[in-house]
Amino acid sequence: MALTSSIDILPLGFTDEAFLSKLSERLGTILGQPVNVLQSKTEPSHAFDSRRKQYSSTDILKEISSKRAPGSRKIIGVTDVDLYVSSLNFVFGQAHLRGQAAVISLARLRPSFYREDEDSKLLFSRTVKEAVHELGHTYGLTHCSDRGCVMSFSNSIRDVDLKRESFCESCKRRYGEILRRQSCP
Numbered sequence: 001m002a003l004t005s006s007i008d009i010l011p012l013g014f015t016d017e018a019f020l021s022k023l024s025e026r027l028g029t030i031l032g033q034p035v036n037v038l039q040s041k042t043e044p045s046h047a048f049d050s051r052r053k054q055y056s057s058t059d060i061l062k063e064i065s066s067k068r069a070p071g072s073r074k075i076i077g078v079t080d081v082d083l084y085v086s087s088l089n090f091v092f093g094q095a096h097l098r099g100q101a102a103v104i105s106l107a108r109l110r111p112s113f114y115r116e117d118e119d120s121k122l123l124f125s126r127t128v129k130e131a132v133h134e135l136g137h138t139y140g141l142t143h144c145s146d147r148g149c150v151m152s153f154s155n156s157i158r159d160v161d162l163k164r165e166s167f168c169e170s171c172k173r174r175y176g177e178i179l180r181r182q183s184c185p
């Protein structure tokens with residue numbers, strides 16, 4: 001039985017095409033779904049909070065939900081600007097639980113943010129983890145207590161580095177169940 005669903009990557013001011021196409025491939029492999037990169041000139045400027053000098057990920061989610069292509073199940077915005085939600089200093093990303101939209105930021109995934117040398121492999125791997133994590137939420141997966149599982153909550157970049165790019169056995173099972181339920185309503 002074919003499990004059909006699809007994921008769109010929406011560049012939000014972040015336009016490194018080689019990076020985004022590599023990301024779509026890796027996400028497709030991990031999530032077992034077709035992933036495409038949308039063409040977009042969208043900037044997240046509407047979500048800027050001039051007092052915090054950060055961007056509201058909640059506002060961005062609201063905006064990108066409306067950009068979802070017909071027939072596509074999920075959309076994930078990828079940006080370089082620093083994101084926050086009102087209750088936290090920052091977030092690596094945010095998603096609508098069991099919803100359609102997710103967003104991640106590379107701002108705090110870059111080694112240079114921590115005054116460390118740039119490392120494109122490390123940045124890519126961190127991005128994959130955060131993207132899988134937030135997309136996992138859109139499929140209804142909640143936080144996992146296994147620190148190595150991609151669905152564990154990351155409070156800091158060290159937490160991100162501790163986890164793998166993929167689901168633990170239990171999250172993988174749940175993810176498979178969710179997809180099967182979606183394909184036979």
Ligand SMILES: [Zn+2]
Binds near residue numbers: 143
């Ligand atoms: Zn989470």
Ligand SMILES: [Zn+2]
Binds near residue numbers: 149152167168169170
């Ligand atoms: Zn897990």
